[in-house]
Amino acid sequence: MTTMNPMLRVVRPRARSEVVPSGLLGMVIFVGTEVMFFAGLISAFTISKAGAPRDAWNLPAGHVLPLAATAVNTAALFVSGALLWIAGRQYRGRSSVATQTLLAAIFFGALFVMLQGREWVGLIGRGVTLRSSALGAFFYVIVGTHAVHAVAALAGLGVAWWRLRAGRLSYGFFLAAQTFWYFVVLIWPVIYARVYF
């Protein structure tokens, strides 16, 4: 017969609550690393531009970057960010229109990417390539990297929309997708102001 040691007690683990959803915390840390990645690119651009002779920092054959067309793209991106913010409020308020608002946010985000693609096709057609000049190389690397992030973030929002429609979207996933898209939206004005002007 075995007797229980009176010194031993069953210790139940204390109930733990989540201060912040794990998905959101992971995304915040990831966005931090991405901010540093873009900071490195912008830093290299700024130092190279400052070091280049004035007449050497141009696109070939006197072409210029399309400022006005990109301003329209930027507006579409901001509209998308605002719609996502509204969709977040609607989702928290359990409103049924959150699905449509989220879809509209994805539409404007996709519009931004498509307009950027159209701009690229025009520039390549005019002979502006990665190898045509230092400005061209920086332009395609920085703006292209941003576009890749935009596409990835849109895919995340697409998954969030699909799950929301099916009624199985977790708050943590929505917050993580939202955070990534806000990063894409907020880093763009910095790139636009630095590269296009």
Next chain:
Amino acid sequence: MREFISSVAGPRVVFITGTLVTAAPASALACPVCGFIGTSDNTWAYQAMSAMLTLLPLAMVGAIVWWLARLAAREPRHNGLALRERQVRRDRAVDG
């Protein structure tokens, strides 16, 4: 020997290094692109970007820690003071 280094040579090394860094900052500036073209813009860009790349990660880490600490303080189960207060109240109820 070790005592000599720690008592005399150590402070001298600190003094000489400090003097060099503060009195001759141009020699301490490790800018590989400054002076290459020779424009003042270039030096300014290098220094501004160095400051940005140094301060930005520190600011982000600080902001994340501050945000998590604020959230944890709001959450009663993670708040040590609230937990202790509940425990004391429970103990008093048992004693009374």
